[in-house]
Amino acid sequence: MPASCYYHSALPAVAVCSRCGRSICSSCCKPYLDLAMCPNCYNTRVPRPMPIPVPAPSPYMQSGPRMMPTGMACGPFPRPPFLLKYWWMPAALFFIAAALIGVNAAALLSPVFFSAWASIFPWVIPIGYFGFILGMVLSLIIIGALALYFLGFRVLSAFLVFPAAIVSLFIGGGFLAGVMIGVLGALLVIFAQRMYPWN
Numbered sequence: 001m002p003a004s005c006y007y008h009s010a011l012p013a014v015a016v017c018s019r020c021g022r023s024i025c026s027s028c029c030k031p032y033l034d035l036a037m038c039p040n041c042y043n044t045r046v047p048r049p050m051p052i053p054v055p056a057p058s059p060y061m062q063s064g065p066r067m068m069p070t071g072m073a074c075g076p077f078p079r080p081p082f083l084l085k086y087w088w089m090p091a092a093l094f095f096i097a098a099a100l101i102g103v104n105a106a107a108l109l110s111p112v113f114f115s116a117w118a119s120i121f122p123w124v125i126p127i128g129y130f131g132f133i134l135g136m137v138l139s140l141i142i143i144g145a146l147a148l149y150f151l152g153f154r155v156l157s158a159f160l161v162f163p164a165a166i167v168s169l170f171i172g173g174g175f176l177a178g179v180m181i182g183v184l185g186a187l188l189v190i191f192a193q194r195m196y197p198w199n
Contacts, residue, residue: 006038017041090192091149093185094161098142100174100181101165105135108171121172131171138164138171142182149189158189 003013005025013023017038030042037045107113108124108131118125127134145160165173165182173179 019045087192090154090158090185090188091146093181093188094142094146094149094157097161097165097174097178097182097185098139098146100178101135101142101168101171102139102174104168104172104174104178105132105139108132108135117172123170124172127170135168135171135174138168154189155193158186158193162186 003023005011005013005028006022007028008025011025011027014026015024015029015036016022017024018035019037019041022038024036024038028039030037030039032042108117109129114124114129124131141164142161145157145164148154148160149157161182165179165186168174168178168182174182
């Protein structure tokens with residue numbers, strides 16, 4: 001008469017546990033590699049796979065022209081990087097550059113300011129009062145780039161602001177600060193897009 005299962009005496013044994021030698025039925029037989037094991041040996045001896053830890057999502061929410069959903073990771077960063085957190089900074093620099101270039105262009109209509117400015121920047125003399133028109137056009141280009149920035153076309157806005165700020169040197173560069181601020185804003189946008197392409 002065949003041996004009965006150690007765990008179920010009413011059932012016939014079909015195998016012997018490779019670890020403890022107990023007779024086991026088909027429902028108790030637990031295959032592991034090329035071994036047959038009883039439930040007790042299987043539960044105590046077979047290593048369980050380690051669960052893969054799921055990282056907790058980053059709890060920040062970015063506001064701005066292109067919003068990231070809550071919980072989106074910041075890559076290797078525990079907090080949002082500076083240029084993602086302060087996304088509005090290049091936009092503010094664009095606005096300041098446009099304002100300075102526009103004010104400088106309007107000031108060129110004053111003969112006193114024009115003569116004083118021409119003594120500092122002699123290249124404005126051949127342009128004459130055309131510098132006013134040039135300055136206003138450049139200022140409007142930067143304002144248009146600012147609108148593109150808020151519509152999500154950040155790199156395009158940077159490539160509009162950068163040459164407009166450089167060309168404004170022909171009218172004195174918005175008191176020169178306009179050039180530096182516009183170029184700085186454009187470089188910040190390009191750097192942010194290069195470092196954080198999801199932005």
